[in-house]
Amino acid sequence: MKKILTTLGLVVILAGCSLFSSKAEAVTNINGAVESRCTVETDTPGTYGNPNAYTLTTLPASSGQEPIVRFDVSLANAYFAQISYPTSFSSSPSLSDSVTWTGAVTVVQTSTSDMSGYQAASTTPTASMRQYALTIAGTTWFKSTSVATYGGGQNKAFPGGSYSAVVVAECIAQ
Amino acid sequence: MYRSIILSILLCSNAIAHEMTPTYPKWEVSYIEGIKITTMKMVNKREDVEWYEIGVFDEEWKPIPFVTKHKIFNIKYLGHAKFDVYISARDSKRAEYICSLSKLKGNNMNKPMMSSRICSRFK
Numbered sequence: 445m446k447k448i449l450t451t452l453g454l455v456v457i458l459a460g461c462s463l464f465s466s467k468a469e470a471v472t473n474i475n476g477a478v479e480s481r482c483t484v485e486t487d488t489p490g491t492y493g494n495p496n497a498y499t500l501t502t503l504p505a506s507s508g509q510e511p512i513v514r515f516d517v518s519l520a521n522a523y524f525a526q527i528s529y530p531t532s533f534s535s536s537p538s539l540s541d542s543v544t545w546t547g548a549v550t551v552v553q554t555s556t557s558d559m560s561g562y563q564a565a566s567t568t569p570t571a572s573m574r575q576y577a578l579t580i581a582g583t584t585w586f587k588s589t590s591v592a593t594y595g596g597g598q599n600k601a602f603p604g605g606s607y608s609a610v611v612v613a614e615c616i617a618q
Numbered sequence: 619m620y621r622s623i624i625l626s627i628l629l630c631s632n633a634i635a636h637e638m639t640p641t642y643p644k645w646e647v648s649y650i651e652g653i654k655i656t657t658m659k660m661v662n663k664r665e666d667v668e669w670y671e672i673g674v675f676d677e678e679w680k681p682i683p684f685v686t687k688h689k690i691f692n693i694k695y696l697g698h699a700k701f702d703v704y705i706s707a708r709d710s711k712r713a714e715y716i717c718s719l720s721k722l723k724g725n726n727m728n729k730p731m732m733s734s735r736i737c738s739r740f741k
Contacts, residue, residue, distance in 0.1 A: 523641070
């Protein structure tokens, strides 16, 4: 009886080993890495409203639409975001007088509350551009507001036609 | 009375994104003596842009001479591109940034515009 039990135990052990080895062969490694990456994307298109003859503005109160740019970074402290507001038209009717530009770049939304200090910590490399150190991985939405006034301070009417301007959105590795 | 002047700033509302990697490229020895090479990858998710320009800059953003197959090249919407950039070994020491800049279509009044630039850094 003892011999039978011993033999049976040995069989069970061998079967277990066999089962274990077949499971080990089925294991497959899945390798991956988080690659540092920055993506710049237009979230909302911008439009200028024309509240009076001499003003073009993206302010919603004047029927404009402020463009929103989205930045996605996969790693913290890898990139700066730089966003500008326009200071010239890229295309327009012939303008005999000068245009005065004002504007601002602001943080609209962030994917985590940790990013709430971005606006306060931003810098101005040029008067029309703001730079933000993206110190936290995630998504940030920035708004570029701009107002163009025609007539060199004398409020002259803009010539009729189509106008186009460019917002610059940059992601620069730190 | 007001003229119907509408200025669009950004292109259509579809997902339009621009991406370039690696963030921190390195210069490698090329098969040409005295010339170094690095390889970059780009993804174009901007439906409004098909052309991108490559530039290499020093710490003060002054352009540095380099060679690549096309300095301005075409990537279709949702397309990927891999390109080699060659530089002299001497210039490689002062190269700080390599950037890709979206090229916008001129005189396209109906399309608002956003210029995007991604810069990787040599460390």
